[in-house]
Amino acid sequence: MTPRIPTILMCPPDYFGIEYEINPWMNRAFPADHGLAVQQWHALRGLLSELGATIETVTPCSGLPDLVFTANAALIDGRTAILSRFRHPQRQGEEAVFRDRLTQLGFEVIELPADEYFEGAGDALFCGETLFAGYRIRSSVHSLQRVAARIGAQVIPLELTDERFYHLDTCFCPLSQTSAIWFPAAFDHYGRQVIEANVETLIALDEAEATCFAANAVVLGRSVVTNIGCPRLHQQLRLAGFEPVATPLSEFVRAGGSAKCLTLRLDGEDAAAWAQRHPSDL
């Protein structure tokens, strides 16, 4: 079996900026430093390449500042991409761009009905055989039922109850098929119960590190790439046998995103059981 080469979709931040406010992090009064953002993005890309990932890109588009957050493009399941349906009109223009690029990359692109909201890998993360899916703030629970029917896997909807953690990938990050980072306060007691029952090993974040987007991490094998400012998590990751790496992403945090939001794993996350069964030839 040829070793799997991790492949990640990214979008250069040419047009990135805080042009509207669709989450509590965005504030047009405090715009991102564009030069710094470009620098941070390239540093992340360089780091991921060094860790062995192949980087594919989407061509940036003027007027779509959030296109940089490719995690929200789609949910990848094998060679199928379930395209996002964005809740906010400001991001709906991204759908066509992502559809074209994913098609070009050889994916069968599935589009959900227009009246359903689903924000891709931002809200749907495999951990083992199960797809954990966030709903209420961005994705709707109805769309998750449809996704479940399409992919034929167990889909566990988790209500997101804190506006600051509006996507599941801001408060939950599968590290392997049996372990994950999470911020328990972003869920209600049902969600907490369900996660605790379904994930063997959980590393809980405190509020300070959770608001540094510590959960918005890119996992590549044993390497875990995060924003800076989460030393406590890094210590715990090391204890659990992972190799944490920090890279500054402050300008993207101003828009409500960090390392994970800036990437879309095209060959399947390491935590996804299906990705281990079917090595991608991308």
Next chain:
Amino acid sequence: MNLASGPESTKSCVEDVEVSGHIIDSLLLPKILDAIMAHKGSFEIRRITVGQRRTDPSYALVQVQADTEEQLERILKTISDHGAVPVVASDCRLVAADLPGAFPDGFHSTTNQRTEIRLGGHWLPVELQEMDCGIVVDADRQTAQCIPMLDVRAGQQIVVGHLGVRVFPEQRAQSHSGFEFMDSPVSTEKPKRVVARQVAEWLMETKRQSGRTLVVGGPAIIHTGSGRYLCELIRRGYVQTLFAGNALATHDLEQSIYGTSLGVHLERGDIMPTGHEHHLRTINTIRRCGGIRQAVDQGLIRSGIMYECVKHDVDYVLAGSIRDDGPLPEVITDSVVAQARMRERIPDITFCLMLSTLLHSVAVGNLLPAWVRVVCVDINPSAVIKLADRGSFQTVPVVTDIEPFLRALLEEITRLEGESAAVSVPP
């Protein structure tokens, strides 16, 4: 499978919602049910299918119950965020009747259970609920009611099919009195005293709440000498309406005039000479007077059930049959007209006591909505079985001779009246 949030709901606003997916492992279903309760609603799980494998979705059909439309709306809005959506609801389908006295093909055939139809996106209660009818809709007045086939006029809008029609099965009361084990298949081996006490309580409750008790009676009441108990019930205000045939009225009047029923002396039990003529002579006498009321007014009839009915304004309908002698002037010989007269009285009835009459009981059972409590007393088990088999499943069957039953019933009423009088005496 039926799981409910509590005892039988009295909440009147309901909507069926469905939720599917991995609703068990994700605690989505418990969360939805909790949300309904948190908003002071209640629920009943009408159907649930649990996925067998991890990847199989589960499905639940849940009836949400609320006190008001606003409350229901609030609950539906909340739970829809968690994936519970109203079952695809569409308006009922209406077809204009093309002929008088017949429904359009495919008409919705009613039950005796509470029914609603959906019109313009809203659920409307169906009035005059009756089994084996159709539903006529007046869209302008936003009303719907059951209509017998014979009453259909051409052009009336009749509900067709099952779409947009929902039926609420009557639930058996969760009684924890000693009576609930009575609510089982017909048996002759039941303590009649307990039954009599329960029926006495129902009669008293109906009177206290200004309801209307309907007695459907057969001539066995007279033949067995139990007419006097029914007379006493009427005098004490426990009977508001009487449905009977020519026979009950005739033998009751015969007893008033001759002291006999079908010629048998009711005090002595012997057959009177020419006694077999008594009932015919009675009918003739009443016919010569012009009717029962006139006979009472003229002082010719001074006792009996019909006498008490006239004196205490008990509304009675006498329906004839093809084997009737006479009949008495009040007896309605056109059975369609008789059924219509009976039907007119049904909406006000809150309790029904059927005493020793098979066909009349079945006829009245057909007219009564399922929420009217019925007690059917007959010495023949097949009478009460027939009633239940024809859909009047709310019937409490009592298999016994009518005379000891009515005697015990009156004793229980007398005892309970004494108790309540004692309670109301100021200290």
